[in-house]
Structures are given as structure tokens and as C-alpha cells.
Amino acid sequence: MSGKVSRRAGAVDPFIVMDVMAAAAEKEAAGDTVIHLEVGQPSTPAPKGALAAAHAALDADRIGYVAALGMPALRARIARHYRDAYGVEVSAERVIVTTGSSGGFPLAFLTSFDAGERVALAAPGYPAYRNILAALNLEAVDLPTSAADRFQPTVAALEKAGPIAGLIVASPSNPTGTMVTKPELAALAAWCDRRGVRMISDEIYHGIVYDGHATSAVEVSDSAIVVNSFSKYFSMTGWRVGWLVVPPDLVRPIERLAQNFFISVPTLSQHAALAAFECRDELDGHVQRYRTNRDLLMAGLPAVGLDRLAPADGAFYLYADVAHLTNDSREFCRRMLAETGVATTPGIDFDRARGAGTLRISFAGSTAEMEEAVRRLKAWRR
Ligand SMILES: Cc1ncc(COP(=O)(O)O)c(C=O)c1O
Incomplete structure (x- = not known):
């Protein structure tokens, strides 16, 4: 049995x-x-400065729980990163530290969508999106892309997708490495805003860019959720620390979920992540x-x-x-x-x-x- x-x-x-x-x-x-x-x-x-900060924290800190939304110093440092890298003012209150970007997806999906709703995403794409959506009783809607559209979602593809509650964009993308341009991302964001569709922008590969500028959704939208991580550019996969930037009205709902799901993100990793910003x-x-x-x-x-x-x-x-x-x-x-x-x-x-x-x-x-x-x-x- x-x-x-x-x-x-x-x-x-x-x-x-x-x-x-x-x-x-x-x-x-x-x-x-x-x-x-x-x-x-x-x-x-992880970069040397991050490792040194982790060693120092082990000696000096109790490594207990911290606030569910993240250590205030780290949230503030991430907020500053948006000014430095994109020229956009983002308040630290909108920044939520997560257990890798993987820990951010369920928080973003659960606070944006109700069970049974449909969420569009590019094919090919990172498989965990559809698998996390499926685990949450959400329906992944493939937008088949090709080299002609640089394997990125387009407004034309969205028009054909039927009713959707969300759109996931990843630029640069895994597996293709291709990006959306700023006007394209702005057009996708405007399309979503007009229909009350939540855009979720996976920016985990920002910082690893060879041609052009990786546009953050915060540059073109007030309602999008940004997902990011210390795993790729910062070379800290196993530390399991990432972040979200969310509209102000989602902070408290996400805080309630994060408190119950995770209590807090690994404290040692947050000390290390804070220092990683100085390891350019x-x-x-x-x-x-x-x-x-x-x-x-x-x-x-x-x-x-x-x-x-x-x-x-x-x-x-x-x-x-x-x-x-x-x-x-x-x-x-x-x-x-x-x-x-x-x-x-x-x-x-x-x-x-x-x-x-x-x-x-x-x-x-x-x-x-x-x-x-x-x-x-x-x-x-x-
Ligand atoms: C596009 C994309 N998003 C998210 C993740 C999850 O990474 P992490 O949870 O380490 O931040 C990965 C990992 O490969 C990825 O390629």
C-alpha cells in the first residue's frame, strides 16, 4: 500500500x-x-571579499534568524545598485531578499496569481518556471519564439495567447543568452499594464552582458516584479541568496508568505552577499x-x-x-x-x-x- x-x-x-x-x-x-x-x-x-565577510560574520555574529524581508543593510545596498547600474531610484522597502531567485518565484507567483490562472512565458525557457507554476496549480502558456524575435516574447505573441494573468520575461535568457531591447520590454510592460497582467522579469543574468544594455523592468514599469540573484554574476550559487524588487503594495503580502515559508534567508549568506557588491x-x-x-x-x-x-x-x-x-x-x-x-x-x-x-x-x-x-x-x- x-x-x-x-x-x-x-x-x-x-x-x-x-x-x-x-x-x-x-x-x-x-x-x-x-x-x-x-x-x-x-x-x-564567491569573490574574495564575500568570503572574508562570511569568515568575519562567523566570528562576530550569532547567525540567528533575521527579518523575513532580509537584512536592512543588504536591502539598502541592493536598492543602491538600481541607482548605480540603471539610474533608477528604488526604495529599500521594495527590495526583498530571497533564498536564491528560486525562493523568489513562489513568492511572486503566489502573491500575483490565483490557482488556475494562466501565465505566459517564452519557449525555449528555464524549465523551473513552468514546473513551479504547475506545482502551484497555475497554467504555463508557451509563447513559441524563434531567432527572428531573438527568442523573446513579443506583443504579437501575447495577442495570440488568450487570457493570461501573468508574463514571465527573462533577459538575457537561459538557454539562449538573448535579450529584449528596452523599447521591446517597455512595449511588453505597457501591454501588461493595460490588461492588468503582472509582468515578472527574471534578471538573474544581468551583469553578464556582452553586447548592448540589459534593461531592468524597473526602468520601464512600476507594476512589474523583478527577480534577481547572487548566483550568476556574483558567482555565489550555493549561498542561496537572491532578491525581488516589487511594487509597494506587494511588500506586505510577500512578507507574510516569507515569514511562514522560510522565516528568513540564510544569514551568513546575506553578510557575504552584501560584501560581494564591492568585488566588481x-x-x-x-x-x-x-x-x-x-x-x-x-x-x-x-x-x-x-x-x-x-x-x-x-x-x-x-x-x-x-x-x-x-x-x-x-x-x-x-x-x-x-x-x-x-x-x-x-x-x-x-x-x-x-x-x-x-x-x-x-x-x-x-x-x-x-x-x-x-x-x-x-x-x-x-
Ligand atoms: C533563468 C534562471 N532563473 C533562475 C535560476 C535559479 O537560480 P538561483 O535560485 O540560484 O538564483 C536559474 C538557474 O540556473 C536560471 O537560469
């Missing part, structure tokens, strides 16, 4: 990349070297390396048949159309890993309808690893 399992739990898909990671670990255990182009995180630790040189150095890696792959991959690459403006991913090479990206990635030791992520994680013909290549590793990956793939395709 087994106990009851909810329907909503059954609605959540597994993360296929985890299977790739398991196969890669097996290969490594057998003594082979694997080039990890499947990972979605920086290969570097080290962090910008990582972005330089990502840029070198991106350029190296963009130049090297076409020679191995991977010549249909999304134009990555930011983040550390290349999204490759491989439909001319396979109609089963999962099998293609499995074979590539087995025969070359280069691990990549099949597109089905990001686009259930069309991902059998795509894969994602992460260039968050070292430049030497990118060179080795291109060398191995050239030998494979010969």
Missing part, C-alpha cells in the same frame, strides 16, 4: 540535464576526463573570460556542424539548433558525451515541443576547457 501523492506533484517534470550529469559522473569515475558544458553555474567560487574587479574578470569563451565557441563550433547558434548577448550559454544533425537531442547529447567526453544539455529541458532538435552549451568554464571541447568535437565530426 502506498500513501497519497498529489496531482500537482505529478505535474512537475524532471530536469533532464541531471541525467547528463549522472552519465558524466559515471564516465569520470571510469577514469575519463569530461568537459562540462552542461553546467548552469560559474566555475568560480574580480567579478568583471569572470565576465571577460565568459566573453573570450563565447567568442572562441562561436568561431570554433561552426566547423563541427554546430553552425546554427542563437546570438548570445549575455549569460553563459549558446543555444544550438541541431535539427539538421538529429531528431533526438537527448540521444545526440548522450552519444557526444560517450564518444568525446563533452557534456551538453539536450534542448528538451527548455522547449518540450521543439527541444528534440536543439541543445544548450554552457561556457562558464575555463577557456582551456572551451579549446579542448572544440578540439574533441572537431575530431568527432571528421
Whole structure:
């Protein structure tokens, strides 16, 4: 006999990349070297200043609970970041510290939407959006995108989506690295405002930008919710700290939820995150390396048949159309890993309808690893 399992739990898909990671670990255990182009995180630790602040906090602080909305000093520092980086005044009261951006999504979704409502999002896109929506009895509505619209939602696509309560935008996007322009984001925000649709802007890859300016939703909207994190630019994935910027009327509802769900965000991580803002040189150095890696792959991959690459403006991913090479990206990635030791992520994680013909290549590793990956793939395709 087994106990009851909810329907909503059954609605959540597994993360296929985890299977790739398991196969890669097996290969490594057998003594082979694997080039990890499947990972979605920086290969570097937290910046030195953040580590020093964490050490100091361990010595000086009790590391107890703190306020559910975050340490006041960190909220104020994040607010200042909006003035420095975007030229927009954001009050510290609107900033809510969360357990990674992942902890921000349920708070944003639960305070914006009622069960059964429909939320639009780009396909391909980060799979957790749809899975968290499903777990909350919300319906994800795919907006199929293409290279022509830089894999971003458009007003025209929204017009065809039917009634929706929300829109998720991610720029730069995972898995494509492509961005929306400021006028496009403003048009999406205006469309949402006219219809009482809540826009949620995932800005987790801001700071990792190669071409153009990553526009924050706070520049173009008073009603959008911004989601961000210390995981990517700040290189602090395992510290589990992120933030939201929300309209004033959502602060108290989110506070009530956060108090009950989480009590507070890890205190040690908040000390470290505060210091990370003063580590720009080290962090910008990582972005330089990502840029070198991106350029190296963009130049090297076409020679191995991977010549249909999304134009990555930011983040550390290349999204490759491989439909001319396979109609089963999962099998293609499995074979590539087995025969070359280069691990990549099949597109089905990001686009259930069309991902059998795509894969994602992460260039968050070292430049030497990118060179080795291109060398191995050239030998494979010969
Ligand atoms: C687009 C996007 N949003 C959110 C997240 C979640 O990151 P975290 O919870 O570490 O902030 C990720 C992680 O890969 C991501 O790619």
C-alpha cells in the first residue's frame, strides 16, 4: 500500500540535464576526463571579499534568524545598485531578499496569481518556471519564439495567447543568452499594464552582458516584479541568496508568505552577499573570460556542424539548433558525451515541443576547457 501523492506533484517534470550529469559522473569515475558544458553555474567560487565577510560574520555574529524581508543593510545596498547600474531610484522597502531567485518565484507567483490562472512565458525557457507554476496549480502558456524575435516574447505573441494573468520575461535568457531591447520590454510592460497582467522579469543574468544594455523592468514599469540573484554574476550559487524588487503594495503580502515559508534567508549568506557588491574587479574578470569563451565557441563550433547558434548577448550559454544533425537531442547529447567526453544539455529541458532538435552549451568554464571541447568535437565530426 502506498500513501497519497498529489496531482500537482505529478505535474512537475524532471530536469533532464541531471541525467547528463549522472552519465558524466559515471564516465569520470571510469577514469575519463569530461568537459562540462552542461553546467548552469560559474566555475568560480564567491569573490574574495564575500568570503572574508562570511569568515568575519562567523566570528562576530550569532547567525540567528533575521527579518523575513532580509537584512536592512543588504536591502539598502541592493536598492543602491538600481541607482548605480540603471539610474533608477528604488526604495529599500521594495527590495526583498530571497533564498536564491528560486525562493523568489513562489513568492511572486503566489502573491500575483490565483490557482488556475494562466501565465505566459517564452519557449525555449528555464524549465523551473513552468514546473513551479504547475506545482502551484497555475497554467504555463508557451509563447513559441524563434531567432527572428531573438527568442523573446513579443506583443504579437501575447495577442495570440488568450487570457493570461501573468508574463514571465527573462533577459538575457537561459538557454539562449538573448535579450529584449528596452523599447521591446517597455512595449511588453505597457501591454501588461493595460490588461492588468503582472509582468515578472527574471534578471538573474544581468551583469553578464556582452553586447548592448540589459534593461531592468524597473526602468520601464512600476507594476512589474523583478527577480534577481547572487548566483550568476556574483558567482555565489550555493549561498542561496537572491532578491525581488516589487511594487509597494506587494511588500506586505510577500512578507507574510516569507515569514511562514522560510522565516528568513540564510544569514551568513546575506553578510557575504552584501560584501560581494564591492568585488566588481574580480567579478568583471569572470565576465571577460565568459566573453573570450563565447567568442572562441562561436568561431570554433561552426566547423563541427554546430553552425546554427542563437546570438548570445549575455549569460553563459549558446543555444544550438541541431535539427539538421538529429531528431533526438537527448540521444545526440548522450552519444557526444560517450564518444568525446563533452557534456551538453539536450534542448528538451527548455522547449518540450521543439527541444528534440536543439541543445544548450554552457561556457562558464575555463577557456582551456572551451579549446579542448572544440578540439574533441572537431575530431568527432571528421
Ligand atoms: C533563468 C534562471 N532563473 C533562475 C535560476 C535559479 O537560480 P538561483 O535560485 O540560484 O538564483 C536559474 C538557474 O540556473 C536560471 O537560469
